[in-house]
Amino acid sequence: MKLKKEAFFYEKLENNRVKCYLCPHGCNIREGNIGICRVRKNDNGKLYTLNYGQITSYAYDPIEKKPLYHFYPGKNIFSIGSFGCNLKCSFCQNWQIAHETPPAQWAKPKDLITLANRNNSIGIAYTYNEPSIWYEFVLETANEAKKNNLKNVLVTNGYIQEEPLKKLLPYIDAMNIDVKSFSNKYYKELCGGELEPVLRTVEIANKSVLVEITTLIVQDENDDLENLEKLFKWISSIDKEIPLHLTRYYPSYKLKNEATKIETIVKAKDIAKKYLDYVYIGNVWGVDRNTYCPNCKALIVDRTTEGKVVDLEGEKCKECGYKINIVN
Ligand code: SF4
Known part of the structure; x- marks a missing residue:
């Protein structure tokens, strides 16, 4: 239908x-x-x-997979996506639903609420393709979810105008926002967009919901450490407690560059740590994904097991009392 x-x-x-x-x-x-x-x-x-109620993908994902490391660690979230995207990244990792029109299943917001209450799920993540251009359905479903005490999460490219963003935010609890680079040229040439509106989305959203940022580091495209350092400085000027995920690119869609060198990502993480409290590497096997207290370095969330909180008392580190930016 x-x-x-x-x-x-x-x-x-x-x-x-x-x-x-x-x-x-x-x-x-x-x-x-x-x-x-x-x-x-x-x-x-x-x-x-054209995509109202059209679901192309759904799954019960660990919240860490969004990635959100500071929002109910260890829980699942019912994740749904539709089709379409307003950017045109040549390295798109989800191009089958972002830039093609795959088979879709019709669903009403109420059907999704029932599903979101199962399997240890805390709510609904609007993800896989770009949720902001699924706006009407996301707004309605998020409103319904809120009434049912469920959480709403957006995994987004942040490419949305201010007014619709501000109308949606009261229904949203957490967001992972892609900041693909700190270069407008990169946004224009590789993504078909502009940088500034994405930065504005981060600033506005961070005032009312838990925000985490993902930057996909693409070999020979946005792996310049000086430019990355500008991005890290900018994030810290907004809020040094915003968790940052530096993820490794693998060849996908139209871009054929080789996978990003792991040493570049490790160097980028070391630089980011000078400015930000929480920096993680993604898409790389065997890296440390735990959260540590920025003050006393105590282990806060151990992700070698099941994302279990090990050392929090309310919002604070049990060891030193430092306030940790985790919603739990
Ligand atoms: S302005 Fe954005 S959301 Fe509206 S039609 Fe164009 S790409 Fe789609």
Whole structure:
């Protein structure tokens, strides 16, 4: 089943054109055409969302897989995704659902609430493809989830305009936001977007929800340590307690560069640790994924087992009383 759902955040223009204000692209769409994201269509002078209620993937994932290391460590979260994306990263790791139209299953928000209450799940993660361009469905489902005391998590590229972001945030508990680079040129050339709106999303979201950041380090593209250091400094200027995940790129979609050298990621982590309290390496086998107290270095979360909190008293390190940025 498909529901023809009118989109939020658009304006009708002359000659049956519409302008969409959901994301920073601000597409001006002719009748019969779709926006850059492929999921918003001008039908007879009205803008409709094409992926409302369309689920292409779902799973009960460990929360660490999002990745969120500071939000209910050790728990599961019911994770769902649709299709479409408003960026065009040439190294996309989920291109089958971001840039193709795979088979989808129809679901209503209420159906998802039932599923989200099973298997030790704390709520719903909107993930796999870009959730901000699934806006109407995410907002409705998140509202329903909140009423049922479930948590809502967004795993997002952060490419959304300020007004829709601010309307969604009251329903959201945690976000993992991709900051792909600190270079606007990189965003333009490899991702088809701009850096500044993503930074704005981090700043706004961090005021009201738990934010973690992921930066995929791509061999020969954004692995310049000086530029990465600028990013780390910027994050610390917002909040040095924001957890940062530096993840390793493997060849995917259109980009054929070799996998990122592990030594580059380790060096980047060492630099990031000068500015930030919590830095993790992702997509690399055998690295230390534990959380330690930034003050006394006591082990706080042991992820060699099952993400179990081992040394917290309320929000504080049991050893030294330092406040740890973990929602538990
Ligand atoms: S959400 Fe889609 S249609 Fe709207 S501005 Fe962004 S890319 Fe264009």
